[in-house]
Amino acid sequence: MSKEAVPGLSLCNNAMLRRATRKIGQYYDDVLAPSGLKATQQGLLYQIHIGNEPAMGAIASALIMDLSALGHTLKPLIRDGYVETFADPDDRRIKRVRLTPRGLVKLDEAMKLWQVAQQRFEDVVGKEKAARLRAALDDISALDFDLPPAN
Amino acid sequence: MSKEAVPGLSLCNNAMLRRATRKIGQYYDDVLAPSGLKATQQGLLYQIHIGNEPAMGAIASALIMDLSALGHTLKPLIRDGYVETFADPDDRRIKRVRLTPRGLVKLDEAMKLWQVAQQRFEDVVGKEKAARLRAALDDISALDFDLPPAN
DNA sequence: TTGATTTAGTGGCATATACCACTATCAACG
DNA sequence: CGTTGATAGTGGTATATGCCACTAAATCAA
Structure with missing residues (x-):
């Protein structure tokens, strides 16, 4: 690997995505x-x-998140009483999730702040550009990048 | 919060970014x-x-990453002998980072795989569209979203 | 019905990433 | 000089996220 004229990391789609996500x-x-919640x-x-x-599986799918990751992420929210789970009566493998009354109030509070953040983002970036992004x-x-099965 | 006609999370710039980043x-x-490295x-x-x-500070800035987060992320790479650090002789507060020979070899190996991933991504998404993204x-x-200082 | 297979989650472990309090330096100034 | 303030990292703690091995439950097949 020569070190001359190396392209910055700005060519990597993944790196750019992660960087923007951190920002x-x-x-x-x-x-x-102020709500005490992370985004x-x-x-x-x-x-x-x-x-x-x-x-849980439905949430994980919608968010393209690993099921176990979702389970972990849910824990603090359950601990803090914002969310509760219960087994589906028709299929006891399935665990369903709902907000508690307390969780609903907290969500309300957070959504107001979210609107502020979202609005300012749109103001700075431009509504059209944000929508395109x-x-x-x-x-x-x-997308489906399915790696050609190693056959 | 009414549950009727609620917009999906597809309106939140942050949520969409995180989801795409996970994907x-x-x-x-x-x-x-196969290289044993994460992206x-x-x-x-x-x-x-x-x-x-x-x-370290320069790296953190370039990646828009918290300095302490960088320190933590670096640890497994140091442990595995890919990276080493040394104090800047002119300013002992500053810790500089470099690849070890082993790290350089590993990077070489990983970059070949990266090119495969990158190429396939561009093929699927389209070169132009990827560049625009x-x-x-x-x-x-x-951007600078600086919150108007709470004055 | 029973044994094999698939599906849904859990728990452990590892990395990714942030914030905070703290330490070590260096730089500025009187 | 010595105090004071800014700068660079570290360590602790907490959430975010993924993979793997494992269990429980449902489904399919013989």
Whole structure:
């Protein structure tokens, strides 16, 4: 590997994505801080809220998140009494998730802050550009890179 | 919060970024797996490589990463002998970082896999679209959302 | 019905990443 | 000089996230 004229990391789609996520994550986290929730937690509460007592697997799919990762992420929210789980009566393998009343109040509070963060983001980036970015991100989230099975 | 006609999480810039990052991160990680490195580690080794024995603070700035987070991320790479650190002789507060010979070999190996992942990504997404996405991500990484100081 | 297979989650372990309090330096100034 | 303030990292703690091995439950097949 020569060190001359090496391209920066700005060529790596993954690196750029992670870097932007750190940046924006810090920003949303800052704005949400007064609620005591991280942006990831607010997003998770919201996802649970808009679902119909979603199963853990359904949430994980929607968020493209590992099921066990979701389980771990859920723990502090359960511990703090924002979320509760219960077994699906028709299939006891399935564990469903819902907000507690306390969780609903907290989500309300966090959503107000989220709107502030979101609005300022749109103001700075531009509404159109932000929408295009989200669309592009949605696209790549839906892609199928399936590695040709090592056959 | 009414549950009727709620917009999906697809409106949140942060949530979409995180979701796409999880997706693409898993993809790059999969392709890099044979090297034993995660995509984050490959990116970090590369960043160190293209720098001139960069200081930790310089790396953290370039990656928009918390300095202490960088320190933690570096630990497994040091433990595995890919990276070493040394105090700057002119300012002993500064700790510089460089690849070991072993680290350079490992980076070489990982970069070959990275190219595979990157190429396939570009094939699937489209070269132009990928470039536009990276440019947009670079833009937002450079923004200044500074919260109007609570005055 | 029973044994094999698939599905849904859990728990352990490891990395990724952030914030905070603290230490070690260095730099500025009186 | 010596105090004071800014700068660079460290360590602790907590969340974010993924993989793997394992268990429980449902499903399919013989």
